[in-house]
Amino acid sequence: MDRPLGAAPFGLEGCGFLGWDMRNKLVRIYGHGHMHFVTFSCYRRQALLGSVGTRSLFVAVLGEVRRRYQFRLVGFVVMPEHVHLLMSEPGKGDPSKVIQALKQTVSRRLRSKSGRKIVGIQLPLSLVGEDSYPHFWQHRFYDFNVWSDEKKIEKLEYMHQNPVKRGLVQDPKDWAWSSYGFYAGGEDGLVKIDLM
Numbered sequence: 001m002d003r004p005l006g007a008a009p010f011g012l013e014g015c016g017f018l019g020w021d022m023r024n025k026l027v028r029i030y031g032h033g034h035m036h037f038v039t040f041s042c043y044r045r046q047a048l049l050g051s052v053g054t055r056s057l058f059v060a061v062l063g064e065v066r067r068r069y070q071f072r073l074v075g076f077v078v079m080p081e082h083v084h085l086l087m088s089e090p091g092k093g094d095p096s097k098v099i100q101a102l103k104q105t106v107s108r109r110l111r112s113k114s115g116r117k118i119v120g121i122q123l124p125l126s127l128v129g130e131d132s133y134p135h136f137w138q139h140r141f142y143d144f145n146v147w148s149d150e151k152k153i154e155k156l157e158y159m160h161q162n163p164v165k166r167g168l169v170q171d172p173k174d175w176a177w178s179s180y181g182f183y184a185g186g187e188d189g190l191v192k193i194d195l196m
Helices: 052-069 096-112 147-163 180-185
Strands: 018-021 025-030 035-041 073-078 082-087 143-148
Touching: 035 096, 052 073, 052 096, 073 147, 082 147, 143 147, 147 180
Parallel strands: none
Antiparallel strands: 018 025, 035 082, 035 143, 073 082
16 A cells, blocks of 8 residues: 555554654654654764863753753763763653754854854865855754663663763763763753653
8 A cells, every 4th residue: 555755654653753754764753751862963973062162062052952842851962973862752842843942052052153163163165055054963863762761771871881982081970961970979960860
């Protein structure tokens, strides 16, 4: 049986699903109160979050967006070229709206007045978009629904070990831009963490 373009795949009808893209096999399932493990990257995996200042600004904006959209932040890590979040569904909107607001706010605050620089990095013309502004983020994001405590723990451990595996620090406690400190010692760090 043929399915109309954009229709839910068989078995996902009525599941609160948001979208289906046949090219990328992207399915987003919202509306069931699941946690979401979200990953998104800087444009072409460049280390645009490579400085203390840019990572700290990202975390500050994360706190603002969290309050605005009323979601629970269970875990996070900000890496030089990508971000992982473990979050609840928001009280306002859906995870897609949250990520859109987060990405837009961060890139706007980091963009220079000339529009050709981001966080002090001169971008080549090939990276400047049609609107004459450089791209900061890759389009889209990866979203994995987390349905069990075991999967939640797996995702938290993965996030917290990411800076160690990449050789940025020797111990996860030394990477300030993650939720590790909360789970290791109950300290919120740069942004409040919620148990879930």
